[in-house]
Amino acid sequence: MANHKVRRSYKKSRGKSQSWFKRGHVGFSRQTPQEIQNMSTSAAEDSQTKRLSVREAEDVRHAAEDINGATLPYQLRPQPQNEEREDMAELDENIIVNIDCLHNLVREVHKQSCSKPCVKVAVTKRAGLCVTVQMKCSSCKYQAPPVNLTDTMKKSRGPAAGVLNDMLVLPVLKSKLGLMDVSLVLSCLNIKAPTQALLQRKLNNMSNTVSRLNEDQMMHNQQYVHRVLQLSGKEAAADVQFDTSYASRPQGGFEKAKQSFAAVIEHNTKQKLVLSTAIANKHCASKTCAHNNCSKNFPSQQSIASSERHLLLENLNNLDKKKILKIRSITTDASAQIGKALRDFNSKKSSNIKHYHCFIHRLRTLEKKIRNIKLDSKMLGTQDKTNYIKMLASGVRTRVRMELQNLKTIKSNDGNYFVTRSSQALANIIPCFSNDHSKCSKASTVCQHHMSSIGKYSVKHLPYGQHLHLSNTDSSRLKDTISSTFDTETLQYVSNLYNTNRCESLHSTIFNYAPKFTCWKRNFSGLCHSATHSRTLGKGRATVILARAFGIKVKQHSQMYRNLQHIDKRSTYHSRRKESFQYKQTRYFLRKRVSNLPLLKDSLYSSQPSSSAGDHSYGISY
Structure with missing residues (x-):
């Protein structure tokens, strides 16, 4: 009896010890039923926490400025992703079946319902390789209905004729092809091309469809950036860049x-998503139009x-208007229109959007100013002044970029730390290039003379x-050029070192689709x-989405889908290759080779034939 009591008490203590490690256990304190219910609810919510994908986790870390962070919370860790595998067989696939193997398969399945199967x-109907079979069991007298082992095409092969016309218009919207180019390709293939009116009508309808798709995608981009900023622990206010391009550059006169x-x-x-676009167009396809709802949205005057x-x-x-994402700062080139427009918007909406200048534009301006300087100093040996000032401008631009980028990584509680240190570093560039390194230890973060x-x-x-x-005059002119280009006010405008490279890259893509030498009035x-x-x-992927939105059925295993998927894979490969160090180094040496062509013109390494043979030819031509 005593042993039974001991065993019973041991079971009780074991049950208590197991509850110690459960979620929400707080020792021996008493808990109300409401607290227990709240604990179970929170546990259920934690179990249903959705983890981020790899791309979302990278964007969250980038937004949180924690590129080299050690550990992320569970919710921010990317979930393991399995590689997508295509199914080995499709549901509507016809295969060749051996009757004996099919007999064995049916017998094994029938064992579940019959003790002595x-x-x-038997084949009840045959049409070439297409057969209909029927299963019979002599033991249990079961007889299954006939089953056709093949399937027939329920529709005609290939898409309808109208769909082919829609497919012809797809490359016009996704490349630099025009409607006349499509007609030329079909003519070379000995195919009668559709009329230009039909293709133009198809292009107009598809243009409206892709505009609607892009508007929806940009709204999705805003929601995605809003979510990333919230997960990174920051305010849902984005830093953006803005730039304008013209079909033909405005010229004087x-x-x-x-x-x-x-x-x-x-x-x-990291993706640098497009949040909004705007287009100004003075053209209208119709001569008799009231311009109420047409392509023209900018006054002619x-x-x-x-x-x-x-x-x-x-x-x-x-x-x-969409109230999804706020704007914290905007980076543009140093245009006079932008500053005034932004001040007017802030005063009207009672907002505080900060304005920054593009860092790359300022570097280009600095290089251009230095190239325009005419040096008074004498060159050494066979040095050429024109090439000398070009190489000097390139070296100064690189040094300024490296100094500012290094200073940006230094964190300080002083709000004017970046501006103060940048002014000192930029003022020390010309003395450092002149072999005066007395201030480099305190002013420079790049010089390695020590x-x-x-x-x-x-x-x-x-x-x-x-x-x-260089003479003192030339050195002073170079210092003044650097200090005037990057003065205190300019350094405050470029303090974040933002640029508009993505906008310029997008503009190049746009004018690849719509070349400047072609006038697109309607589309x-x-x-x-x-x-x-x-x-x-x-x-x-964008082409597949557009085709499906326009009514073209693109199956996942079709040749069109696979070819378009291959285009994206190849584009991703090239974009990653261009970000590698080897590619950048190769491009650097190629640019150097082109810039040094004037230096090699009169050297021993010149590839041009010598003129001495012509000088001593005595007028004899061969």
Whole structure:
């Protein structure tokens, strides 16, 4: 009896010890039923926590500025993703079956319902390789209905004729092909091309479809960036870049451009998604049109050069109406229209959007100013002044970029730390290039003269691989040029080192789809939306989505789907290759080779034939 009691008490203690490690256990304190219910609810919610994908986790870490972070919370860790495998067999696939093997399969299955199965499989109908079979069991007298082992095509082979015309218009919206080019290709293939009116009507309808798809995709991009910023623990306010491109660049004296495009692209994720676009167009396809609902949306009497302000306000108003994502700062080039337009928008909407200048544009301006300087100093040996100033401008630009990028990584509680240190570093560049390193230890983050004893210091970046030997006047002019280009106000504008490279890259894609030498009156907007949609999703995937939205059935295992998927894979490969160090190094040496052609013209390594043979030919021609 005693042993029984001991065993019973042991079971009780074991049950208590097991509850110690359960979620929500708080020792021996008493818990109310409401607390127990709340604990179970929270446990159920934790079990249903949805983890992020790999791409979302990378964007969250990028937005949180934690590129080298050690550990992420469970919710922010990417979930393991299995490789997608295509099914080995399709449901509507016809295969060749052996009757004996089919008989064995049916007998094994019939064992579940019959103790002594004696199954026979007989062919009741035959049409070539297509057969209909029937299963009979002599033991249990079971007789199954006839089963046709094949299937027939219930519709005609291939798509309808109208779908082929739709497919012809797809490459017009996704490449630089025009309608006349499509007709030329069909003519070369000895195929009668559809009429231009039919193709134009198809293109107009598809242009409207792709515009709607891109609008939906940009709204999805805003929601995605909003979610990433929330997961990173930041305010749902994005840093964006803005730039405008023209179908033909506005020129002095007359205006050839009639169309312009502007996009707003975010900085916070690695993908650099397009959040909003706006288009200004002076063209109209119809001569008798009231311009109430047509492609023309910009007045003819206004200059297209003033459309930059109009497009910026349109983009900001579109983002403000949707109430999905706020704008914290905007980076543009140093245009006078942008500053005033942004101040007007802030005063009207009571917002505080900060304005930054493009860092790359300022570097280009600095290089251009240095190239325009005419040096008074004498060159050494066979040095050429024109090539000397070109190499010096390139070296100064690289040094400025490296100094500012290194200073940006230093975190300080002082708000003016970046501006103060940047001014000191930029003022020390010309003395450092002139072999005066007295202030480099305190002012510079790039100079490695203190490591010359171990072979780390090099002067290959300087003109002709030598320190500068310039007069005091030339040195002062170079210092003044650097300080005037990057003064205190400019350093505050470029303090985040943002640029508009993504906008310029998008513009190049747009004018690849809609070349500047072609006038697109009706479908310029559709081509811009098509290019934006392709840059967001990839050309292949965007084409599949457009085809399905227009009623073209693209199956997952079709040749069209596989070819478009291959285009995206190849594009991803090339984009990753261009980000590699080997590619950048190769491009650098190629640019150097082109820039050094004037230096090699009169050298021993010149590939051009010598003129001495012609000088001593005595007028004899061969």
